[in-house]
Amino acid sequence: MSAPHASRFGDPSRPAVVALGGGHGLSASLSALRLMTDRITAVVTVADDGGSSGRLREELGVLPPGDLRMALSALCDDSEWGRTWRDLLQHRFSSDGPLDRHSVGNLLIVALWELFGDTVEGLDLVGRLLGARGRVLPMASVPLRIEADVVGPAGERDVVRGQTHVATTGWRIAQLRLDPVDPPACPEAVDAVREADWVVLGPGSWYTSVLPHLLVPALRAALLETTARVVVVLNLTPDDETAGMRAVDHLAVLRAHAPELPVHAVVADPASVEDVDELADLCATMGAQLLVRQVRRGDQSAVHDPLRLAAALRDVVEDYLGDVGTRTGR
Template identity: 60%
Template sequence: MHRWQAPQRRDDRGDGAPSARARLRRHRDASGPGARVTPELAAGLTGQPILPDAVVALGGGHGLSASLAALRRVVDDLTAVVTVADNGGSSGRLREEFGVLPPGDLRMALAALCGDDEWGQTWAKVLQHRFAGEGEMKGHSLGNLLIVALWEQLGEHVDGLDWVGRLLDARGRVLPMTLAGVDLCAEVIGHDPTQRDARSTVRGQVQVATTPGRITSVSLDPATAPACPEAVAAVLAADWIVLGPGSWYSSVIPHLLVPELRQALVETDAKILVVLNLGEQKGETDGYAPEDHVAALLEHAPGLRIHTVLADVASVPDPVALEGALGTHGAQLVLAEVAVAGSTTQHDPVRLADAYARIFGGVESFAPWR
């Protein structure tokens, strides 16, 4: 099997020969303005896949963390856009007390972008350290406190996150999806187990993620929350955008509920890659088939143009049904081993990195999965 090799990152390889990117640039210069280089042509010119210049990953929690830990191994220009509607735990307490964005998912994204060297892994552990004991500090994460401290010192959310990223030597940038305080709301059937057919509204990300009922739709309050301008700019400038994996209704879909961000995702020229979860998530997607996850995305953003859907080969019981459903939307299916060996809940960052590299490079196609 072809294995991905790291692309050249510099114009001069050090041996007098031009790098992959230098050869591509020379081809573009010779071909004139507007010339496009296909992945196949790129491979012919350089002898290896050419990876995208800019990738934006959207989500939250552990799913986004796994994706970022993979992407930082593949691309240089990486931006994480993170859900900020959490109302539980340390994040909820800090949000309520200081009137700031909930820092927890932002912290996890920053930790995932730390390098594999001693510096990166030490800081990742420090950032994720959670205090024990029985006092007021119990349950607080040191990273949450550091982020809030910088927000108070600088008076600006984005600048504070950039400073944390510089301290960690993070392999990418972390941005909130909105700078406004928002609450996640869901329309649920059977939230009260004694009234299985009754519809009700559930408010709060924690409450949405743990509802015993069936979620039919989600929304943000306020519905007109402005997007983080830097996040919109990153989406519009990206080559690829990655949605998922993660809690579908409380981490992934919320990005589609911010009007300016949804518009940018619909209008961007970037290719959109959707990464499916390894299975159903209790309280959010009970009974969902893989194609139901994609349908939920499109229900909340009908104009979204999905290029590729990546799923773990063991998590798709009926590939024919999934491929057929995706085909109606012009999307291709990629099946690969991306789960941690023996796990049905965790994505493996190294396996994900390999899959991302091959999808982005477009040289070894997964599309004919049969």
């Protein structure tokens, strides 16, 4: 199992990285990772049931394409050609008819799926059109539904179903599930995790974009068995589904849903950490290095800065290589 990691020592400037997530959070990590390497695979959640994606999913029975489209757009070639096609993919219609709020990219992706009958081939074709700096894959081969056990302010309990409802529940999420509970993972995504040098989890909607990857059995097994190093990038601010949660709580929830997952590094912005010592202690119990570094934009908005996040992730990689070099006498 050591062969896949020879690239860390042979060409550390081009690590093979798998980024897990969905939506704007995954776009943020991809925008940073593309500054580090061109060996990127985005593994994207497929549980969206709202907006254009939800309508196409319900009408045609396809995977929701929206988060896949956003990941492809984040990896587009930095040229006039790539940016033009990215803008076209992201363009939304505005009308009083059935096309209202549909994105061109969602329609294009679904059309290619119908033409070729192959989800991965269709996504690869869009990637070629964009000159994408990496590959985008779904985490599962079938559309998923997220379910959550939630607890209200007075201790009352309920079950919330559907990504949109889970994301906006307003109640504390106690436990997460997928329907179906044993979905088939995308084989190419499983292979990518097994062959990776690094796996990046987060940032993003913690319960509806980050944690679902750990609930797909074959993908979870790959994450536990891979020799890749796992990096968790914490969010800058809580969102609706994590209201009231601190940085340490996000990491604790991740550990609760996958206690056996090895985490090697955690990246956090100092303005988002209430108690650095508490977070450092939790990281230590997990065997993870904590890197507290400003990774938000200079205007202090709750948006990751690609250059700063890339620099932080590069430091994590270089620190690990230095530690390995020390241990091996290099």
